[in-house]
Amino acid sequence: MTKILFSDKLDKCVERWKSAGLTVIGPVQRTNISTYAAVDHAAELEFGLVLPDRSIKDLFFPQSEPMLRYTIKKESINTEECLPPAGPRIIFGARPCDASGMAIDDPLFGWDYKDEYWFQRRNESVIVTIACTKADDFCMCTSLEMSPDSTKGSDILLRPLAGNKGWQVDELTDRGREAFRTIADFLHESSEPLAPSAVVENKFDLDACVTWLKNPENFESRFWKEISMRCIGCASCTYLCPTCHCFDIQDEGDTYTGIRRKNWDSCSFALFTMHTSGHNPRSTQSARWRQRIMHKFNYFPGKFSVNSCSGCGRCSRQCPVDMGITETLQEISKLSL
Amino acid sequence: MSIEEQYRTRAKELLSGGAVKMVIGYGKGTTPSRRRPLFITSPDDVERLMLDDACITNLSGYLVSEGLLSDEKRVAVFLRPEGIRAVNILAAESQLDAEQIVIFGFDVSGNEVQALKGIHVEEFSDVIRSIKEGAPEADEEELFEKIEKMSPQERFSFWQEEFAKCIKCYACRQACPMCYCRRCIVDSNQPQWINTSSHSLGNFEWNIVRAFHLSGRCVECGNCDRACPVNIPLRLINHRMAEEVLGAFDHFAGMSKTQEPVLASFKKDDSETFIL
Numbered sequence: 001m002t003k004i005l006f007s008d009k010l011d012k013c014v015e016r017w018k019s020a021g022l023t024v025i026g027p028v029q030r031t032n033i034s035t036y037a038a039v040d041h042a043a044e045l046e047f048g049l050v051l052p053d054r055s056i057k058d059l060f061f062p063q064s065e066p067m068l069r070y071t072i073k074k075e076s077i078n079t080e081e082c083l084p085p086a087g088p089r090i091i092f093g094a095r096p097c098d099a100s101g102m103a104i105d106d107p108l109f110g111w112d113y114k115d116e117y118w119f120q121r122r123n124e125s126v127i128v129t130i131a132c133t134k135a136d137d138f139c140m141c142t143s144l145e146m147s148p149d150s151t152k153g154s155d156i157l158l159r160p161l162a163g164n165k166g167w168q169v170d171e172l173t174d175r176g177r178e179a180f181r182t183i184a185d186f187l188h189e190s191s192e193p194l195a196p197s198a199v200v201e202n203k204f205d206l207d208a209c210v211t212w213l214k215n216p217e218n219f220e221s222r223f224w225k226e227i228s229m230r231c232i233g234c235a236s237c238t239y240l241c242p243t244c245h246c247f248d249i250q251d252e253g254d255t256y257t258g259i260r261r262k263n264w265d266s267c268s269f270a271l272f273t274m275h276t277s278g279h280n281p282r283s284t285q286s287a288r289w290r291q292r293i294m295h296k297f298n299y300f301p302g303k304f305s306v307n308s309c310s311g312c313g314r315c316s317r318q319c320p321v322d323m324g325i326t327e328t329l330q331e332i333s334k335l336s337l
Numbered sequence: 338m339s340i341e342e343q344y345r346t347r348a349k350e351l352l353s354g355g356a357v358k359m360v361i362g363y364g365k366g367t368t369p370s371r372r373r374p375l376f377i378t379s380p381d382d383v384e385r386l387m388l389d390d391a392c393i394t395n396l397s398g399y400l401v402s403e404g405l406l407s408d409e410k411r412v413a414v415f416l417r418p419e420g421i422r423a424v425n426i427l428a429a430e431s432q433l434d435a436e437q438i439v440i441f442g443f444d445v446s447g448n449e450v451q452a453l454k455g456i457h458v459e460e461f462s463d464v465i466r467s468i469k470e471g472a473p474e475a476d477e478e479e480l481f482e483k484i485e486k487m488s489p490q491e492r493f494s495f496w497q498e499e500f501a502k503c504i505k506c507y508a509c510r511q512a513c514p515m516c517y518c519r520r521c522i523v524d525s526n527q528p529q530w531i532n533t534s535s536h537s538l539g540n541f542e543w544n545i546v547r548a549f550h551l552s553g554r555c556v557e558c559g560n561c562d563r564a565c566p567v568n569i570p571l572r573l574i575n576h577r578m579a580e581e582v583l584g585a586f587d588h589f590a591g592m593s594k595t596q597e598p599v600l601a602s603f604k605k606d607d608s609e610t611f612i613l
Contacts, residue, residue, distance in 0.1 A: 031498055032568045053566070063504050064534040137368045230374040232398070234508035236566040250533050263533050264504070271524045320512050320564035321394065322366045322373035 001189045005158065006166035009186040011042035020182050023089040025059065027052045036091060045093055050136045051312060055242035056098035059091065060121045067260045084117050090126040090179055096150040097141050097312035099129045101242030103153030107304040108245055117262070126179040129154035130167065132198040138313030139200045140326050146311055148198040156180060160195040168194060204329040208336040213298045223335060227328055228289035230321045235266035237315035237324065238292070243308045267291050293328055340452045341388040344441050351413055352380040357439050361399050362415040363392040374399065388415065390448045395558035397423040398514035401432050413439035418453070418468055419558035421461045422591025423514040426554055428458065432517055435594045458594055469589040481573055502567040503540040505533070509571055510547065512564035515554045522546065548574045553582040553599035556591050
């Protein structure tokens with residue numbers, strides 16, 4: 001016997017969570033794009049997607065965020081800190097790759113300086129993940145030691161029942177248990193057949209890739225130039241990536257008053273590493289693509305013992321020139337044979 | 338022999354004889370429906386070239402990659418008519434020497450690929466003229482007409498909603514053969530002319546700046562529209578501006594390699610007393 005949430009009870013749950021003061025967020029299809037957004041009713045949620053176009057990252061690390069407002073007068077400087085909008089929320093229907101992406105980034109946002117913007121949102125969010133029953137050509141979680149039902153980063157894992165009837169509820173954290181206690185009277189105790197899990201084929205040998213990347217001789221390999229020749233240097237792979245976390249801090253306004261903002265930035269851009277002198281240590285696109293791969297599979301795990309990739313495949317799925325992490329690691333796997 | 342085979346043979350001849358140093362074409366992509374840009378430098382690799390109705394991306398932007406043409410050697414490239422127009426503009430704007438470009442022209446109607454006759458850009462002027470005179474594609478026009486019929490307020494709301502999705506990844510710019518500036522105005526940060534923030538003002542600034550910079554230059558290849566990861570219908574903006582320029586100046590971008598850039602040229606007998 002396990003806890004079951006039937007689909008037809010979901011709207012009641014949404015209502016209950018809302019009246020308990022939670023903002024309910026989930027996958028939606030809006031203005032020709034799928035994303036995670038706040039909803040009022042269960043009917044707005046779109047569960048048929050392999051995964052939304054936009055990643056869950058946007059909810060924790062928005063593309064542009066005010067940090068402080070400043071006013072400079074003759075004898076004084078006034079600053080007013082802007083903290084993220086407070087409020088508990090439940091994200092219903094995240095995908096395992098998106099949820100794990102947030103857990104991957106936790107150590108990054110907390111190692112030397114605790115990023116309050118990130119952690120306030122993390123602490124106020126309950127992530128209810130739905131295991132995948134379908135995958136597409138770009139999914140690659142299984143190549144990254146994860147799976148269509150990974151629990152990493154989730155507070156609750158829902159396993160879809162056969163026939164879209166609802167979900168089996170696996171409570172993983174106290175935060176998840178608490179959120180589901182609110183809707184306890186809508187849950188059933190029974191055993192229902194589960195829908196078959198998505199099949200995601202293994203696409204590359206991660207260990208072999210990591211070994212190759214760690215070999216200093218390969219840093220200047222011709223491979224980097226060849227693989228990235230068609231890269232046009234846009235940032236869509238980094239901006240859609242659930243784990244890419246780079247940002248820039250910009251002051252907007254004039255000398256006397258303005259706002260300081262934290263904006264997404266990307267290693268795909270030449271400007272990202274441009275020095276004031278005009279020198280650019282990553283002056284070519286191949287050096288920038290190498291950095292992205294090295295960061296995800298060499299430097300980041302070197303520091304935090306986890307790869308900075310959750311296998312969602314958005315980088316390849318959306319690339320205007322059909323590049324991405326999958327192809328690069330597949331080619332590296334071949335080189336390491 | 339299929340056009341794909343004909344072009345492979347031609348590519349092999351050109352590379353073997355040293356007539357071109359590289360062929361930029363299309364190869365197999367991640368999925369059966371995808372093609373990816375391919376750079377062939379050895380005659381042994383021409384079999385990797387593909388040509389079918391899935392070859393959509395306009396490859397002309399690669400021609401202005403830093404250093405590619407600086408050795409004065411020739412480069413061959415697979416181009417649809419829009420790509421050929423783009424080469425004309427790049428030549429007219431002194432970004433490349435058209436003599437260095439060998440064109441593998443093709444067009445697609447339905448699922449059929451047709452070869453376009455010619456090698457050098459000036460040989461395709463009839464094709465370009467026929468596009469200027471031809472009717473626009475019906476499905477594109479439907480949404481366009483819908484927006485045209487909107488009141489200014491409705492139209493503003495439409496674009497506000499669309500631009501709200503913008504994440505300033507600049508994929509539109511990077512995918513565009515006309516956005517060849519080594520340093521785009523949004524990347525100029527001493528001073529920072531344009532906000533980097535992707536808030537509503539920043540997104541409007543970016544998209545409007547780009548629309549103006551492309552006026553009279555856009556060939557409507559659709560690269561920006563397809564590259565946009567948040568599906569903003571950018572083609573509609575450029576199409577509107579192209580119509581505007583055509584109506585006001587009878588200027589159809591990319592007619593020839595000597596066509597004067599409409600917003601960057603001046604005539605003494607111009608009826609306006611100033612230039613922008």
